[in-house]
Amino acid sequence: MSAKQYSEDHRVVYYETNVTGTVGIGRLVDLMMLASEDQSKQLGVTNEKIAKRGLGWVVTQHIIDITRLPQADDVITLSTIAKSYNRFFCYRDFKVEDQHGNELVKMHSVFVLMDRQKRKIVRLPVDIITPYEAEYTKRIERLKTPQSVENISGQKNYRVRFMDIDANHHVNNVHYFDWMLDALSSDFLLNHRLTKMNISYRQEVYYGDQITSEVELDEKNLTTKHLITTGDQQNCLAECQWEKIK
Incomplete structure (x- = not known):
């Protein structure tokens, strides 16, 4: 079947x-x-x-x-x-x-x-x-886990709004993507195209939380690492591959 x-x-x-x-x-x-x-x-x-x-x-x-x-x-x-x-x-x-x-x-x-x-x-x-x-299947997939940010290239802070919460009572997935990519400069986003993304959710984010979005940019290899945290807690990690728009 x-x-x-x-x-x-x-x-x-x-x-x-x-x-x-x-x-x-x-x-x-x-x-x-x-x-x-x-x-x-x-x-x-x-x-x-x-x-x-x-x-x-x-x-x-x-x-x-x-x-x-x-x-x-x-x-x-x-x-x-x-x-x-x-x-x-x-x-x-x-x-x-x-x-x-x-x-x-x-x-x-x-x-x-x-x-x-x-x-x-x-x-x-x-x-x-x-x-x-x-x-x-009895097999559990062993997918690659995104690496955390080590050398911060950019950082932004946000407060989780009421409008960010979905029917499951936690932050809608789309906001994680926006927070992560918004830590990059507008110049980079306008001149590069996202080709791959590996995003892993660790802990939920709730209404009123203060979140920090950090990014590490490797300009040579056109890769970025992203991290969303609330305090000392890691909430979401991602790795991205980019290519320059010709």
């Missing part, structure tokens, strides 16, 4: 793009997450059904490869498939294509189910995971 794939089309509108004229990576990840939610609704595994059991899906890591970010008025196809799972982790793949079937972005993500009250990971219930027809 092969896992069920889900696809949906989306027309990019101008307010989903930034000053570069492309969709920000955080916004694009949000659109891919929406596709996975729509698949879950189609299969009857709604967020409401999971919430009634005191549970909620949480992403622990994304690995993203970017050929080209979509632009305003592009019609893109968002595809996703829950490929495999074990007792605690669900591995899901995503793909973004243009109207001609050209791959623009691909993403591999790791999900867990969290007990909302105890804030602990729980075993994946059979009735929740079965509808996806994903392959069961």
Whole structure:
């Protein structure tokens, strides 16, 4: 039995793009997450059904490869498939294509189910995971962990606003991307294109928290390391690969 794939089309509108004229990576990840939610609704595994059991899906890591970010008025196809799972982790793949079937972005993500009250990971219930027809495996993927920042090239501080909190009562993923990339200079962001990103979530951030975003830039290799902290606690790490826009 092969896992069920889900696809949906989306027309990019101008307010989903930034000053570069492309969709920000955080916004694009949000659109891919929406596709996975729509698949879950189609299969009857709604967020409401999971919430009634005191549970909620949480992403622990994304690995993203970017050929080209979509632009305003592009019609893109968002595809996703829950490929495999074990007792605690669900591995899901995503793909973004243009109207001609050209791959623009691909993403591999790791999900867990969290007990909302105890804030602990729980075993994946059979009735929740079965509808996806994903392959069961005992293997736990050993994905590369992003390295932490050692030599700070840039730093910014933010306070988590009420509007930053989503229905799961923690900071929406898109804000982590914005905080991380905003620590880079506008000159760098205007003249370089993101090609790869490995982002790992450690601890949740909550309303009112004061967060610090630090970046380490290796100009020779065009790589960056990113770190989000609240006090002494590491909340999110990422490594990025860039290329200069010609």
